[in-house]
Amino acid sequence: MATVPKVEVGTDYKEKYGFFVPEEYVFKAKRGLNPEIVKEISWMKQEPEWMTNMRLRSLEIFRKKPMPKWGADLSVIDFENIFYYLKASDKQSKTWEELPPDIKATYDRLGVPEAERKFLAGVSAQYESEVVYHSLQEELTKKGVIFTDTDSALRDHPELFKEYFGTVIPPADNKFSALNTAVWSGGSFIYVPKGVRVDIPLQAYFRINAENMGQFERTLIICDEGSFVHYIEGCTAPIYSTDSLHSAVVEIIVKKNARCRYTTIQNWSTNVYNLVTKRAMAYADATMEWVDGNLGSQITMKYPSVYLMEPGAKGDVLSVAFAGKGQHQDAGGKMIHVAPNTTSTITSKSISKGGGRTSYRGHIKIYPGANNCKSFVKCDALLLDDESRSDTYPYNDVDAENVTLGHEATVSKVSDEQLFYLMSRGINRAEAETMIVNGFIEPFTKELPLEYAVELNRLIQLEMEGSVG
């Protein structure tokens, strides 16, 4: 049969999309974590005292909290061997032309300028630990929309910032939210005023590019009443020889009648620990949608959640996880029904290949008095071979009346019948398998802007190429 070039995910990462630009740092923090480093980070950023204190408090919490043991194995993370802050260049760029050349080269390969030409309202590209490139179209400014990096937001919009920062995910929420609050840097800040609809998706590209470098970006999105915004983060990263930690916190407030969609395609290199806390508060008749794609990393633990705070609130999680050799994708979603007449859906699609492991972990909580709620969970797992593994851990706590709760789970393999059918039309095995996998995640892909959908299908194709010798 036709020979297909063998590409091992991981080892050939560099050729595929793990390009590498020599590092050039203005400031390089020391490895490890202690109050002095935290103070230094805050001082470097010229932050107000309340933030310095919050960081120090969070560090204490981080130290006291035990490592979570209920999920993936995190014992190998060495917190003393991580850089907690790096700054790639000492100033922020307003236009593409002003970007430092090596950073520009990286983004050129990622296609950022092209994407921008096509439909970007603004680009906030995180290189290393800080946002270095940022542009905002005049139209958005006129509408009163704030789209900036989180460090600038603290400086330029202190009142707004202080009102919401840490209110959705307090430092003590979990060990990694505490860590993030202690050492956070970069991330996006979005404020959409009352009744304003941002029609074009706002995008950020994240990359990490330093050995042993942690990334602790912090994103805060506030959708005021009746507003709409779609935010997209897409990540690819080069491979490194030692482990790397990515631990972000994303907080979103969706006020009455507003709608927010947050789309992620993360493709960290396969040595990254990706431990992310994402949570949104949805108020009366508001809608929060998480569209979450996890392809890379060694371990991902991520459960986007929505707190449905007032009647009529709606929460959606649509997630896809792909785990190849040596990878564990522990992902899912949480829906917390605090108010009556709220609805939620979680749709999870996972693919395991070459011994990779995917887990769906979900929590549906319906508080006393939150009557007439509806929640539906659907998780489908696709196993591409016998060595791979998939597990489902659904937790439901229902303390209210007249609740509709549905759960549906399937585990399947690429069927011989489907393969035979496609191959009988002249399509080779590798391509047929890729088609079946892309078809499996199509409910996810169709929610993405076209360019991302194409890129995702391409990534799947690259991941699949290793499967046939």
Place this chain on the structure above:
Amino acid sequence: MADFEIKDLRASVEGREILKGVSLAISRGEVHAVMGLNGTGKSTLSHTLMGHPGYTVDGGSVIFKGQNVLELEPDERARLGMFLAFQYPVVVPGISMANFLRTAMNSKRGYDGKDKSKQVTPKEFRGLLKGELEVLHMDDSFLPRYINDGFSGGEKKRAEILQMAMLKPEIAILDETDSGLDIDSIKFVAEAVNRMRGPELGILIITHYTRILEFIKPDFVHVLVDGKFVLSGGPEVAERLEKTGYAEWGKEETAQPEEVA
């Protein structure tokens, strides 16, 4: 020598011997019909010819264009010029019929994403599709639908014949294409197949019933009983079966179809 030569083909499923030495020579331009009851090996024949992994070849050869196709993967057989219209077309969710047809055509032409001259252009694709859709009484609306997903019996079979028309095989195997079809659908399908008949195409119709042979006239008819051909001849064999059924081989069933609503 015929274009497509099956010699003493023996095959089994899960250790059970089904085909016990089948030989058949098909040349392009000819239409052969293989008739038989359920369980006589009709499906095994079609699946083995196309290379389904669930069927084990125990002996014999199938020579097409100088190669023993039994040694090839299903996709290689297809690219060589073989086609199987499935009795039970398979559902593949998430992939549109349009995407599927285009990918299959590109594969058939050897387009691997590099040599653009081999690629089927959108204009060419549209043009080819339009004519075939008309003959099969289908419309554009099925193109964005997922492969066979939610298709009625008639739609599935028509979609199979559409694929055949687009891929232009040299040897086509129609596996019980008439089963489960109403008379109108059979007519549309037969019309499309008859349009493709010609010196470039050899057809093997596998069927339980004689009805489809009223619309697609075979040149040769072979009767399969218990994994072997017991009778071969011209169209008169089908007529004989129509009258007497399979009784002369000790089988009670008739060759008349059940009524399809």
